[in-house]
Amino acid sequence: MKRTPRMVVQGRLAGLLRVPKVARSPRPQKTPLERLAAKSKREESEQLLGFQLGLSPIVKRAGQFEPQFHFHPSRGWAFDWALEPMMLAVEIDGGGYVAGAHSRGEGIEEDCLKRAEAMMLGWRVLVVTPRQVKRGQALRWIELILQNILAVADGR
Numbered sequence: 071m072k073r074t075p076r077m078v079v080q081g082r083l084a085g086l087l088r089v090p091k092v093a094r095s096p097r098p099q100k101t102p103l104e105r106l107a108a109k110s111k112r113e114e115s116e117q118l119l120g121f122q123l124g125l126s127p128i129v130k131r132a133g134q135f136e137p138q139f140h141f142h143p144s145r146g147w148a149f150d151w152a153l154e155p156m157m158l159a160v161e162i163d164g165g166g167y168v169a170g171a172h173s174r175g176e177g178i179e180e181d182c183l184k185r186a187e188a189m190m191l192g193w194r195v196l197v198v199t200p201r202q203v204k205r206g207q208a209l210r211w212i213e214l215i216l217q218n219i220l221a222v223a224d225g226r
Contacts, residue, residue, distance in 0.1 A: 112200065114200070115203045115204070116150050116151070118204065119198075119209070120135070120151065122203070122206070122208075123212070126212075126213060128213045128216050128220075129212065129216060131216075132216045133153050133154075133155050134153070135151045135160070136151070137150065138150070139151070141188060141193060142184075142191070145187070147184050147187070147188075149195070150162045152193075153216075156194075156219050157193050157194060158194050158215060159188060159194065159196070160195075160208070161181075161185070162198055162200060162203060163197055163198070163199055185197070194215065196212065198211070
């Protein structure tokens with residue numbers, strides 16, 4: 071088939087209207103050792119927080135936190151720590167400094183969905199970092215929240 075001038079112009083215009091694909095930068099691949107280190111750091115923070123919670127008199131007065139508490143009736147979601155009678159949950163977000171799954175778009179959206187569903191079920195969700203656990207800041211926040219909940223329950 072012979073190309074007419076009109077066909078050539080249409081082809082050029084079509085080429086101008088095409089949006090070129092933008093190449094995505096590849097995700098940095100972590101070595102198995104880096105993945106293990108990030109996981110163990112998060113688990114270390116969860117264990118440390120559990121130890122801190124066990125020593126706190128305010129927490130003891132409120133009840134006992136449960137690790138890996140499954141809260142949703144149909145999804146497999148679990149909180150790192152939860153105090154069910156007070157509907158207080160603690161999530162430790164450790165992936166922010168190591169470019170983990172929870173620091174990328176899809177992971178952040180999934181975390182938001184999980185927390186929104188939890189709040190719609192009546193949960194108070196405190197999100198902390200491993201650094202905040204190590205500094206004792208997370209425990210102080212938990213104690214303040216529990217003091218407020220207990221004060222309201224006592225009618226103060």
